[in-house]
């Protein structure tokens with residue numbers, strides 16, 4: 001009997017210590033924040049493949065089932081295209097980092113183009129976390145091929161004086177001269 005009890009205690013304590021180091025999808029979080037100079041921040045983002053407008057900062061906090069932060073965990077963070085067409089510069093759509101003492105890893109998604117809705121998700125040791133809320137993204141690379149070129153200019157011209165968010169780079173509700181100024185400033189930009 002004593003041996004059985006001892007065995008049960010050992011098994012239970014092993015199970016507790018094992019789950020204490022296992023990431024939990026129910027307590028871990030993925031939070032996205034738009035940062036940068038455009039007037040669309042913080043509600044939406046304007047990006048350029050040359051990474052010289054806004055960026056989306058993602059904070060992943062890894063916790064175990066008890067809610068304790070887990071340090072030293074390798075996190076994969078990736079873009080999820082919800083709608084629209086996007087282009088990601090090499091190494092941009094999937095990034096890897098290790099959590100710090102607070103169980104946090106940080107990622108910045110900057111070098112991409114296209115228009116539509118994206119969100120960002122993360123996995124850690126095979127556990128898939130809930131992605132952050134969707135973010136509307138616009139870019140002078142309107143067609144999402146990582147080059148701001150003549151094809152994008154033709155699309156911009158077609159959207160001029162409309163209310164299309166894909167070319168409303170200052171988020172004032174319409175596509176006008178100020179949006180064209182931004183488009184022109186990023187003409188011929190591509191991946192770094």
Ligand SMILES: [Ca+2]
Pocket residue numbers: 140141142143144145146147148149151152
């Ligand atoms: Ca393009």
Ligand SMILES: [Ca+2]
Pocket residue numbers: 167168169170171172173174175176178179
């Ligand atoms: Ca505008």
